[in-house]
Amino acid sequence: MVTLLALAGIALGLTRLRAPLGGLAVAPLAVGEIPATVYRPASGGAAPVVVIAHGFAGSQQMMQPFATTLAQAGFTAVTFDFPGHGRNPTPLSGGLSDDKAASGVLLEALGRVAAAARPLGDGRLALLGHSMAADIVIRWAFARPEAAATVAFSGFGPEVTADQPRNLLVAVGAWEPAFLQEAARRIVALASPGPPEPETTYGAFDAGTARRLVLVQGVEHIGILYARQSLAEARAWLNAAFGRDGEGMLDARGGAIGLLLGGLLALAWPLSHLLPRAAAAPGGGGLPWRRFWPVAVLPAVATPLLLRLLPTGFLPILLGDYLTVHCAAYGALTAAGLWWARRGEAPGARAAPLAVAVAALAIAAYAILGLGLALDRFVLSFLPAPHRAWLVPLILLGTLPWFLADEWATRGTAAARLAYPATKALFLLSLLGAVALDARRLFFLIIIVPVMLVFLVVFGLFGRWSFRATGSPLPAALANALALAWAMAATFPVVPR
Template identity: 45%
Template sequence: MRIVVMLLAVIAACLSIWSLEAGRNGLTIGPFPIADGPPATLYEPQGQAAAPVVVIAHGFAGSRQLMEAYALTLSRAGYLVVSYDLTGHGRNPRPMTGDVTSIDGTTRLLVEEVRQVAKAALRHPRADGRLAYLGHSMASDIIIRAAADEPKPDAIVAISAFSLAVTEDFPANLLLVTGAWEDGLADAAQAMLRLADPTAALGQTVGDPAMGNGRRAVLAPGVEHVGVLYSAPAQQEAVEWLNATFGLQEKAEPAPRGLWIMLLLVAMAALAWPMARLLPKGPAQSRVGLRPFLWATGFPLLVVPLALAPLRTQVLPVLVADYLVLHFAAYGMLGLLALWRNGLLRGQFPPRVWPLAAAVAVFAIAVIGGMLDRYVASFLPNAGRLVIIAGLALGTVPYLVSDAILTEGGRAPLWRVLAARGGFLVSLMGAVALNFDRLMFLLIILPIILLFFVIFGTMAGWIGRRTGLPAIAGIGFGLLLAWALGVTFPLFA
């Protein structure tokens, strides 16, 4: 059975990688150097003909990789595409500065950065002088505001958009694409459409993009804020809008990258099961009684958000990272304290735990993280982020060690697993509710932590059941979680 699972996982992973790489066929993809500018990638279609330029900007806590589905589809449709890492994001080592809540603060700097990238892209030998912007979420407002000054784009594609800068006739040729499961942003898109025509409905085009006065708002079916980045109908809308604007006829069939990425993640997770069977077998993890379990889950849930609410710290150069470290550390240490008082930490850390935990961390970060960096989002940190990762590990490792022991190395009943991990998510949401203005950015990582629990929590169970030492997975995946969060949050001076 182990060999069969390993074989199927390898086949699924290879098929996914082959399909994802096939989307690059026919394109020249490489770094696009910009003097004193952000790291960028150029997607160049085959042939020598001049083409319109499309500059792509990602959303908050994103990176170039997250926008690659649009970059590949538009480039295959004949456009010269430049995608870049915004200040403070991805591989961009320059931290965000200014007031993130002010139009004259961080927003102004990001608007200037878009223009810098656009000017550099228009100097490319194959650029024909025409320009379009495409941006997601936060970047939708950035590209709309950038359209007010030179170089002025001929068209804008705003995905999951919200911007107070939109008027009845600005910006010209605006396409609004929103996921059907984004209710609030769907209402915002309809409101921006009706600035041009109060009677217009979603799916209707106002004006004519070929004449430079078009506006359209559509919903991508069955997707939300991230899924819209992989939606084939959304990509088709973008291509058709730009083709109508520039008079191009080429069409590119969007590749189902989202499905292949999910299959790749499942394959990598499935591969961990037979690999866990290669670890030395140990005795079953000791049971955690109901009373210590309730103390170790309920007490931190109630105490941590209240105890940390008055604290104000800013040591790590990342938004809310300081608080996140404290929350993880306090939650984990209180859980470990409850376990220690009941004698449940005895024998949990024999010498073999440390090399095995290191092996788990290396596999997760190097192999799985390498796949994520290639196909999903930036996972390779610059030097400035290593300190952030180390700081986050001071919190994530104690928390995940506590979680691994509480869930009995994968042997605990399902209700206990849900209670232990759900309790942490509830405590984090409680912290946001107590300090919304300061901690609202924590809401961004909730889906990341939930996905982490589903995928890596399953893998941790396989390791714990095999070795009888939950701390192996707790330490290894604690380092992985610190790494994932450390490369996700934007740098901020």
């Protein structure tokens, strides 16, 4: 029954995700080394071009909902990967330490895409950006007469005026931090007679002074990309800016993505029964809470304090280098605590190496190719381009110690109840502690914490099912470490070193 329900969820999710592509022509766009994609009605016809830009650690796949929604409404939509992101091989100069250099690289790439995309339409141009790119599209459109309208989601609020950039829509999620909401209100307040009211348009489109604040209900920084309200407001704003009335399907794909990934996750449970048995008796630390809690808490407290004093920038991958070292240190401290708690005790039964290897490869293949291909097609870039692939084994040196120590500490016949979710919650709290200690360098880790939470839930289920089938914590530890290393290598921005 679970298998049938999982396959039905996968099929329904794929059907719903492909539906917005009906009637559209989708093709790559050559902009030098910049990967770009054009979405337009298959029926043809000249229309305004909308260049759509993703945020930090994102890729053009994340912006597909806006591209398909606007193309269904008759626009020509263009997505692309910024330098350092997705499959763009050019590093992001400056990183987070030199905002001027990084902004210059991002602005130059946006300008190149806009120049290549504008001739594809009727000569009229608009821009749409999310998070980091919200600020970039505003800066690029400032005082550029060819930019007839700009849509900014979840931006940090660069300097604007009452009439520049032209016809600016600012949207922010109701669950986003207060400073982002205040930045949005400040921008629109320049054109309003008093405090701006959400969903109220100020100024005039003909004069280029139109301004609007949208508070997207029930979403945070990533969820805003999939909200029907976000898509409808962006489409309506661009229709008004260009004097159009295009309609069509809103690609609010969050539910469809949930069906697809949920089906793939559910399918892993019956498939886990096919894994080979690796140990005759269940392995693991098997510590009760009285002995377990020091092992769990010490790494969470000590790791951010220790790394505050040590250099962590050794990989050409922004924030990924810190997260790699954080995992390695966390794992080493967990292993040391586990050794101390179990000193003098006899080691458990050994697992069969061949069975462990086969099970680990099977789990990793399913996570990376099964879930990974779905993510790469419909959510974000997940398959590392050649210039990123070499990072996987290096990051694995950090993720492997953490998963090995954590899986061993939380498994076993006498293991503390809820030990696994407890250690994952502590790990995420330690990341937030690291941000608090060095907010300027690590602030963007806050954005990935919700994504890490989802990954850890998935890894936890894989680990539980694998342990029940194989009797050993090792297959899931090896597979999950590889999957996280793969994800980090594929998604974190590449920078020069």
